[in-house]
Amino acid sequence: MAAEKKLTESLIESINKLKKKRNAIILAHVYQRGEVQDIADFVGDSLDLSRRAVCTKADVIVFCGVQFMAETAAILNPYKTVLLPDKNAGCGLADMATDEQIIRIKKQNPGIGVVSYVNSSASVKAVSDICCTSANAVNVVNSLSFNPVLFVPDRNLGSYVAEQTKKDIRLWEGFCYVHEHIISDKLKHLKEKHPYAEIIVHPECTTPVRHMADFTGSTSQMSKYVKQSQLREFIVGTEDNFIYRLKSDNPDKLFYPANTLCEGMNTITLEKVKFTLEKMKYKVHVPEETREKAEIALDKMLTVS
Ligand code: 13P
Numbered sequence: 493m494a495a496e497k498k499l500t501e502s503l504i505e506s507i508n509k510l511k512k513k514r515n516a517i518i519l520a521h522v523y524q525r526g527e528v529q530d531i532a533d534f535v536g537d538s539l540d541l542s543r544r545a546v547c548t549k550a551d552v553i554v555f556c557g558v559q560f561m562a563e564t565a566a567i568l569n570p571y572k573t574v575l576l577p578d579k580n581a582g583c584g585l586a587d588m589a590t591d592e593q594i595i596r597i598k599k600q601n602p603g604i605g606v607v608s609y610v611n612s613s614a615s616v617k618a619v620s621d622i623c624c625t626s627a628n629a630v631n632v633v634n635s636l637s638f639n640p641v642l643f644v645p646d647r648n649l650g651s652y653v654a655e656q657t658k659k660d661i662r663l664w665e666g667f668c669y670v671h672e673h674i675i676s677d678k679l680k681h682l683k684e685k686h687p688y689a690e691i692i693v694h695p696e697c698t699t700p701v702r703h704m705a706d707f708t709g710s711t712s713q714m715s716k717y718v719k720q721s722q723l724r725e726f727i728v729g730t731e732d733n734f735i736y737r738l739k740s741d742n743p744d745k746l747f748y749p750a751n752t753l754c755e756g757m758n759t760i761t762l763e764k765v766k767f768t769l770e771k772m773k774y775k776v777h778v779p780e781e782t783r784e785k786a787e788i789a790l791d792k793m794l795t796v797s
């Protein structure tokens with residue numbers, strides 16, 4: 493145990509030295525392992541991280557998250573180096589839509605608007621009218637003059653938005669396995685064990701799960717909800733590492749996980765963060781033509797939210 497602690501301390505020391513040497517900033521998503529969140533300069537949801545990526549003065553951005561998040565930082569920062577500590581840190585949801593599919597649908601449905609959730613590839617963003625995150629999806633859709641609107645790629649976030657807007661939303665059949673893994677029975681069982689706990693869930697959860705929850709919101713919205721609540725106990729329907737964030741911010745409250753982990757998020761470790769700064773690998777590159785188009789869709793989103 494003591495040896496493990498020493499190793500972690502020495503890793504943290506090396507990371508901090510390398511960070512200074514490279515003039516780097518470390519951004520971490522709230523689904524990162526606790527120890528990775530702890531060494532980050534900024535921890536947040538995907539919207540916060542996009543905003544941070546825009547205003548940093550650092551030369552190098554180490555992105556502790558999954559590929560599409562690091563790509564977003566690279567799209568918004570063409571003159572900076574964006575590093576992803578593990579090139580295989582993927583998002584299963586982002587892989588469920590391609591630009592070719594969207595171009596075909598646009599041709600078949602002239603006038604349809606395309607909103608792409610940031611959990612998508614750069615090439616999908618490039619053929620979209622605007623991007624959104626789970627924190628601003630409803631506002632983004634309501635800001636559009638288009639109707640109908642194709643919502644890509646998450647069917648669950650798409651139906652959550654459809655419930656809250658008058659727009660005609662066409663759903664894409666994509667989903668996040670981490671959130672679809674959370675089924676109503678599991679939450680019912682947790683509620684039986686913890687009857688005073690409120691159920692809070694991410695909008696990537698299925699409709700029956702969202703409908704049984706006391707609150708549905710993005711990770712930043714859940715954080716705010718918990719902080720402001722008079723209650724002490726919460727059943728958390730999203731990726732388990734988020735509980736580390738909730739506990740750090742609300743040490744007097746209790747959180748019960750849904751037992752679901754994102755493989756891509758969990759592949760990032762302190763060792764890999766050190767490696768990324770040492771070797772300046774893996775650099776995220778988005779072809780310029782794609783980057784320019786994707787940046788337009790992201791910039792539009794950032795002006796709405
Ligand atoms: P947030 O938009 O809440 O950061 O969620 C991102 C995500 O990947 C959810 O699975």
Ligand code: SF4
Nearest residue numbers: 583584585668670754
């Ligand atoms: Fe993608 Fe789901 Fe992981 Fe979020 S939790 S990064 S949507 S696979």
